[in-house]
Amino acid sequence: MKLLLCLTSFILLVFASDVLYYSNKDFVENISTQDLALVEFFAPWCEDCKRIDPLYEDAARILKNNDPPVSLIKVDCTVDTVTCVQYGAQHYPTFKVMRNGEVEDYTGPVTTAELVKNMKYMAGPASKELKTVEDVEKFLAHDDYSVIGFFRNNKSDLAKIYRKVADPVKLKVLFAHTTEQDIKNKYNYNNDIVLFQPKIYQNVYEEPIRKYDGEASTQKITEWIQKQSLGLCSERTNENAKRFKKPLFVVYYDVNFFLNKDHTIYWRNRVLEVAKKFHDAGKDVNFAISHHKTFEPELDLFGLTEKKNRKPVFVPRDKPVVTARDTRERKYVMSDEFSEENLAKFVNDVLEDRIEQYLLSDPIPISNDEPVKVAVARNFDEIVNKNEKDVLVEFYAPWCKQCTIFEPKYKELAEKLKDEPDLIIVKMDATTNELPKPYEYSKYPIIYFARKGNKNNPKLYLDILEIDGLIKFIAKESTNELKGYTRKGTMRKTEL
Template sequence: MIWVQTALFAAFLAVASASGAVLEYTDGNFEDLIQTHDIALVKFYAPWCGHCKRIAPEYEKAAPKLASNDPPVALIKVDCTTEKTVCDKFGVKGFPTLKIFRNGVPAQDYDGPRDADGIVKFMRGQSGPSSKELKSVADFDKFTGGDENVVVGFFDGESKLKDSYLKVADTERDRFAFAHTSNKEVLKKAGYTDDVVVFVPKKLHNKFDSNEFKYDGNYDTDKIKNFLVHETVGLAGIRTQGNLFQFEHKPIVVVYYNVDYVKDPKGSNYWRNRVLKVAQNYKRKVQFAVSNKEEFSQEIEQNGLGERKDSDKPIVAVLTNEGKFPMDQEFSIDNLQQFVDEVLAGNAEPYMKSEPIPDEQGDVKVAVGKNFKELILDSDKDVLIEFYAPWCGHCKTLAPKYEELAEKLNKEDVIIAKMDATANDVPPLFEVRGFPTLFWLPKNSKSNPIPYNGGREVKDFVNFISKHSTDGLKGFTRDGKKKKSKNAEL
């Protein structure tokens, strides 16, 4: 009887898995059922966990796409507040913990994206060979008939391009879906022989872009990668959290609205076609993209569009190396084109998150978004600037030493400055990925900030500044030793 119940439950789960649902396993069935999947992603979670709540809807959205993958990838969840045996067995200590299982055995921790699109791409890259062989026209039609861009290599025999293509597939399988074929019927139908082609899903076809992007380079692997990353999204690609690596070039115009090609393909295309109409006028000059407002709600705030995020029409930000430019006008084809022209001509004002400019300044100068250019970039002095976060322990440890340094050098031709990088926009010139991050800016070369990676004691800073100051310091020699006063010499 127990065996029958287990079999019936397994059958039920198989149906659920085929339908694309996230499977929920327990202490009682995990060990048996995990072995039924060639590959699976398991999320160990706690219902009260905030990060778990955020990933839950993305996990649900990814499940049906991965269930229809070839081979299928199962998405499974385990509630560690009730299923303690399983969670203890696999060493779960924080939530959510995600692990990839192959044939019932934990293979590796999941370290990929946490959005639906990113989960799908990453897990597709983990399943099966890096490039699927298409052995028939039916295989080809199925592979290219999905809802995402796919890459196909067409090879009439062996070639250097094929060798390079398969190497690229091995390294980029987490980012793109690859296949290859030498089948004569497929080659004839597609019209390619020794080529690499990216096929666009039917739902994204439009009159402004090609439905296929053909690689025109040689067998250089870096050139193939560059083609896939930068030349296959079209005039206004669908920009998601999972493919941001394809939208790094600036200037870029990002149009935010309710992009959803599953629930509202007609509405998604309605606005995208208007963006495409403008984008065609800026080929190779400006990149355009459309993004879902909800998915990029935080970015919308950062780009100065928070007050307009509830608009029924799309909202727009142009991102350049000079800053972020939110469009204030209501969206229309004419307004979008006019705004892009204004930004490119330098006639638009960039948005900058900023604290108020301090009424008074001490030895350590406080830079904010609104005074950064005047205080730091336009000054006629060398500058050492620290980007910090108020909550950062290392920053708190540095603070008294930084104050001492500034007091010691307050008569010198150098500015010791700091900026709260959580309350102000960091200018694009600076790459700040952790705290504290410090840069040295020589007064005659402010456009080339030099990362400071030296020691963080006062004497370390003094030695560095003495050596690198443009005109030398009045009170210190180039090797950081304090100069003797004339009275002392007498």
């Protein structure tokens, strides 16, 4: 009996959860009792959902004790499909913020720290009211960018607009406001919106305190905060990477403002020197620094890593390396050793289209006469996009067992269809060649069909990897009827 009680207690302890589970029958009723909640729509088989589970649990445990508390909820979309469809959960996991009857997408990072931070922002007032000079000093004593509105009163037009702008989750800055005369006298602002750069990022190339002088509109103020909170050259992380606009020049090295401060600042100042010159010249150029280890997969796309066990490994260098993306998402690599002069030259070369874009690509095959044509990144446009034929293209990985099993079938398929005048069969190694847009993959092999009049919208093949199924797919999707097969994929009879 004691053993049974111990086991029961252990099971209850193990399965105790601060995450709430809602179903179709009680979702609407239960969610109406929550002032603020984050809902995860998930599927038990989803690997990303499984990976996130412990992070979500930890965040739920912390946020239940927040003032006010925030609930984290889960809905199993393999069971409670009605609720998932109602809230537009088309992939897993999908996160929705539900607040006082309103629903919005949660687009922040899904880590315990970010979940807690973002939901706390949402739970509290978007803008903190500051009553004393000490309040201001305390508010600014952190390592985040901050914005303070100094208003005549809370009913002024600028104060009303500011309340609409204040969104710490979206803009990734902290907001506060004040109407106290002592504070306004101390900081010498009145009816102004002011951005404060945290001390750790301050430098001699830009003002640490910046006042907004533009039009009093929600859009203009939001855009100004977005730009100013990144400064001339900010640290780019996985969490904020999407905020940086193109053209963007990223300098990679062992960035760490806390553990490696002097080294980090030394190289950042070299970048700031160049960024300042382009800014003063009126050039719309964006700069960032990033930790090379954090962005190894990205550096791999630029050919700046070596592969070990199929994973990118950053090649140690004495100086930073530099990459760029222009407004057309073309990629560039600075081949010269890092220096201020070389960085400035590289920026000008990219802006004036004087440098060849970088493509991760195998060499173009010398001979390409087999029924299955070989595409690489450098000839993909010619073979697939500019080809006046329909194209079936397979993306594969050499180490993929399923790809190895499928390879002879793909060759047999190409042999069967080699005499079709309006069709070519293509394959490309997705591990050594950059995939062009709009092609995407989440597993290998993956097959697309691109019709000759609609190459920008290829059709994904979702059936089993068998020759008959592929022929039926091609016959149905082809621009013109196949010579050897009907639209249903049956072989045409040969006239005697």
